[in-house]
Amino acid sequence: MNKLGVLLLACTVGLLALLAPLSLSLYLAQSQGREAVMSSLHEVANDVLERARLQRAQINAAISQLNQQPPQAFCSSQQLQDMHRLVLGYRHIVGMAGMAGSTLLCNTLQAQTEPLALGAFSGPDPSGLRFWNKVHLPGLPDQVFAVVARDNYAAIIHPDFALDLLNQQSSVSSAFLQTRLRSIIGQRGVVKEQWVQRYSGDGKALEFEDDGYFVVIVPASNSETAALAAQSSSVVAERVRRLALIIAPLGLVLGLLLAALVAYLARRRLSLKGELQAALERDEFFIEYQPIIDLHNGRCVGAEALARWRTQGGKLISPSVFIPMAEANGLIQRITARVMEIVVRDAAELLRADERLHIAINLSSEDLKTQDAEQRLKKLSEEAGMGPRSLMVEITERGLMDPDKSRAVLLAVRANGFQVAIDDFGTGHSSLSYLATYELDYLKIDKMFVDTLGTDAPTSLVTMHIIELARSLGLQMIAEGVENPLQRDILRKHGVQYAQGWLFGRPMSIQQLREFIDQHPGDGTGDVAESQAAGGFNAG
Ligand SMILES: Nc1nc2c(ncn2[C@@H]2O[C@@H]3COP(=O)(O)O[C@H]4[C@@H](O)[C@H](n5cnc6c(=O)[nH]c(N)nc65)O[C@@H]4COP(=O)(O)O[C@H]3[C@H]2O)c(=O)[nH]1
Known part of the structure; x- marks a missing residue:
């Protein structure tokens, strides 16, 4: 290879050495960042589902307890007192109510004067629970509840309970969904309608990127509900940017070192050839x-x-x-x-x-x-x-x-x-x-x-x-x-x-x-005197 060829090769290899570690690490940062975000979103969605499962278990247990109590006048003050005591034992329930079909007759949160028609419900789920979202109780206008009923009793709960996760990052949005109706039961942060509509309800978890967000939807195993978690992709971009700030100088140093090594080897090669040429002349x-x-x-x-x-x-x-x-x-x-x-x-x-x-x-x-x-x-x-x-x-x-x-x-x-x-x-x-x-x-x-x-x-x-x-x-x-x-x-x-x-x-x-x-003229015996010839290149 001639001098120009060696120099060109050295420059190309040097440039590659500079760019390769840099682009590779950026690519890795990008894909690892995405993976990390998706996996943390799965965790959030699973937490939401777990809290919802706990809440439903408590509701079922409370209603079963009421069903097992000795007969007494329905919605009587005695029964409301019993319900009240029951509520104290279940952390995820704020009140209990007596129901007739879709009508709420009495409840423990207020002295109800008239029956309250709740309208259409979703469900029932496999355990027979029927759900009403966004329920306003007269006399408590500032609060929104969800009502979950089975048989003639209902539990009154905060609709966002499942979303109030401990240790949740503020940049993560979450929602609790009704999958058959594709509706949002409760939400925290930015949750877009189009994300909910994308869920087909096939019972499989779904993850996608949309409108600058990473989104994960995880269905509950035994109900028609699902949890959604989302985070802005700018968080990943920021992570990649920070990683790049660390990696770029490293890549640069590594690239420069490799380029210097290539230049050194090229120079050596060029100079060895030159030396060989000069040696012939000298x-x-x-x-x-x-x-x-x-x-x-x-x-x-x-x-x-x-x-x-x-x-x-x-x-x-x-x-x-x-x-x-x-x-x-x-x-x-x-x-x-x-x-x-x-x-x-x-x-x-x-x-x-x-x-x-x-x-x-x-x-x-x-x-x-x-x-x-x-x-x-x-x-x-x-x-x-x-x-x-x-x-x-x-x-x-x-x-x-x-x-x-x-x-x-x-x-x-x-x-x-x-x-x-x-x-x-x-x-x-x-x-x-x-x-x-x-x-x-x-x-x-x-x-x-x-x-x-x-x-x-x-x-x-x-x-x-x-x-x-x-x-x-x-x-x-x-x-x-x-x-x-x-x-x-x-x-x-x-x-x-x-x-x-x-x-x-x-x-x-x-x-x-x-x-x-002169010393080895051949004596006909075939025995050769072992020689330790002095000097010589291999004499050491
Ligand atoms: N350990 C050990 N080594 C022994 C012994 N006896 C001989 N040798 C070494 O073995 C090499 C034999 O030369 P080669 O196989 O032709 O191998 C040669 C030959 O292929 C090449 N070479 C040397 N001179 C010329 C040349 O003028 N033209 C070309 N084209 N090649 C050359 O360089 C090779 C290496 O040459 P040398 O370093 O001089 O190394 C020589 C010689 O010094 C022994 O008992 N023990």
């Missing part, structure tokens, strides 16, 4: 060579060239870091070219002197997309007067991702007489079938598999399969990362020809390699 790369040993006679047959980068400040950067970076930034071909030049400069004399020696150079996937690397290798080796067998190329499975191009390049490499090894085999996704379609000379057994030798790890069997596979394809084998004599012995026993690893020698300078080669 010639900060050098090579270390890791000896490769013939397992049957201990002779050093050559080495693998491993690139090293020492920065201007003297810091050594691992190829595991800068090779992928170079691959990602289109610089790997320049690095490969540089490695080839250094190898030829370092080792031409050595290789010319002993044609049995070879140096292996790693190619990356980009190097297999064009003929450049192959041409350069040919030109450099010819100019240096080296035989082609002095150089070998190592390719990884990843390098073969574009099979048509890589196959053509590798054919050309081999046609020039260079040898080809497949590296890191078994660590990718390739299979036996694809391996057979390439012309190869060596298979390098990855350290990952060598590590399992002599252990109980199930993958040690895989190592044996890889050895079998190489043998069946007629490939020679080089085991990587051999660290102990047991691994060496097992490999040798299974016919692996070559090995490299810390057991024999760590990556070293060309001078050290020359000495190493």
Whole structure:
């Protein structure tokens, strides 16, 4: 990705990081606010129903008591006195009355001189109660009552009793409804007719938003009544606003932090690429060579060239870091070219002197997309007067991702007489079938598999399969990362020809390699003196 691309990406990610937490938290605040309001409205409606249920239970009990009293003159002063005493025992009843159908004949709240026709009633409910709302008793003009009758008696109650909830917030309206008639029996606060009309009477609770209010209607289970509770949605809006005031700065800080992180990473990425470019220009790369040993006679047959980068400040950067970076930034071909030049400069004399020696150079996937690397290798080796067998190329499975191009390049490499090894085999996704379609000379057994030798790890069997596979394809084998004599012995026993690893020698300078080669001419016994090569990148 180029500089502009990285900057644009950083800005976009930064902006997203800024907006995402903010909008998400606002959305959550909104939906949680709505849920919280609806649930508190359900609570209010259920409280109303509970109070109404209690009140009806008291009315039924009071009327039953009157029915059970010994016969006496109806509406006599004795009976009114008895009724009065009864009222004192029921907190939710303000008075009792004697009835004849829909006519109130006497009551305990006043000395009634004439019968009072109450008119049409609602009910009866399942317990036989009939209801009259908004009843005015003569002599008590300022008060409105509800009358609830059964048989020849009635209780006089405050219609709003069920609505007088303890701890009710003033912003919550409530109403007690007659569902069949869709009428309001009593109400507190704003209750709109249209809300009552929306209730279908199907016995299910209903919640909705209307005209700037959240509304909940909950029916009573055993009567034709329901409770309604409502609250202005501005309360939720206020809650969301307050939450937003807390969350917005947090989202802003989080977003800025994320944006700063993105900017930092982008800058680093840009600067690492720049540094890599400058390193090529300043010639900060050098090579270390890791000896490769013939397992049957201990002779050093050559080495693998491993690139090293020492920065201007003297810091050594691992190829595991800068090779992928170079691959990602289109610089790997320049690095490969540089490695080839250094190898030829370092080792031409050595290789010319002993044609049995070879140096292996790693190619990356980009190097297999064009003929450049192959041409350069040919030109450099010819100019240096080296035989082609002095150089070998190592390719990884990843390098073969574009099979048509890589196959053509590798054919050309081999046609020039260079040898080809497949590296890191078994660590990718390739299979036996694809391996057979390439012309190869060596298979390098990855350290990952060598590590399992002599252990109980199930993958040690895989190592044996890889050895079998190489043998069946007629490939020679080089085991990587051999660290102990047991691994060496097992490999040798299974016919692996070559090995490299810390057991024999760590990556070293060309001078050290020359000495190493002199010290390992091969004595025919196959026993290799374990070496602790001084220095080297991996020497620690
Ligand atoms: N623990 C342990 N490690 C051992 C042992 N023997 C060898 N090694 C390390 O294993 C790596 C072997 O190289 P590789 O598989 O080609 O893996 C190489 C290769 O894929 C890549 N690389 C190095 N130089 C070049 C280059 O010039 N071009 C390209 N394209 N890739 C390179 O970087 C990778 C890492 O290289 P290094 O860090 O030098 O690490 C090297 C080597 O130092 C051992 O006994 N024990």
